[in-house]
Amino acid sequence: MRENHSGKGYESLAYASSLSASGHPIHLPKCAGWILTRPIPGTPYFDATSCYPFFACRDWTRLREDLEGLGDDLVSLVLIPACFEDYSSPHVEELFDFRYQLKNHLVTDLAIPIEKTVSR
Numbered sequence: 001m002r003e004n005h006s007g008k009g010y011e012s013l014a015y016a017s018s019l020s021a022s023g024h025p026i027h028l029p030k031c032a033g034w035i036l037t038r039p040i041p042g043t044p045y046f047d048a049t050s051c052y053p054f055f056a057c058r059d060w061t062r063l064r065e066d067l068e069g070l071g072d073d074l075v076s077l078v079l080i081p082a083c084f085e086d087y088s089s090p091h092v093e094e095l096f097d098f099r100y101q102l103k104n105h106l107v108t109d110l111a112i113p114i115e116k117t118v119s120r
Contacts, residue, residue, distance in 0.1 A: 010056035011033060015034070015051060016051050022038070022052065023048070024038070030059065030063075030066045031057040031059045031060060031061075031063045033050075033055055033056060033063070034050075034055075035055070035077065036048060037074065047075060048070075050080055053080065054082035054083070054085075056081075056082040057085075060087045063092060063095065077096075
C-alpha cells in the first residue's frame with residue numbers, strides 16, 4: 001500500500017485506506033478509482049464494493065480494463081457513482097448485469113434565494 005496515488009477526495013489512497021476495516025483497498029490504476037474487496041466466508045472468492053459512500057474515478061471508459069485485470073475470484077461488484085460523475089456511457093453500462101437507480105439526489109444553486117428554490 002505504499003504506492004504513490006495522487007488522487008484527491010474519494011480517489012485518494014488515504015481515503016481508501018481509511019476504510020480498510022470494511023475491506024481490502026484495491027487501486028484501479030487505469031480509471032484511477034478504488035474498490036474494497038472482502039472474502040466470502042467458506043469460499044475462495046471475494047466480493048467488492050465502492051468506497052463509502054461513492055465510487056469516483058477519473059476515466060470511466062477505462063474501468064473495464066481494470067476490472068478485467070482483477071482475476072476470476074471476484075464474483076460481485078457494487079458501485080454507487082459519485083454525484084455529477086459522467087458514467088452514462090456504453091462502456092460502463094455493458095459492464096454490469098444488473099443496474100438500478102437507488103434514489104434521486106437533489107441539487108440547488110445556493111446563490112439563488114431559498115424561497116425561490118424550496119417549496120412545500
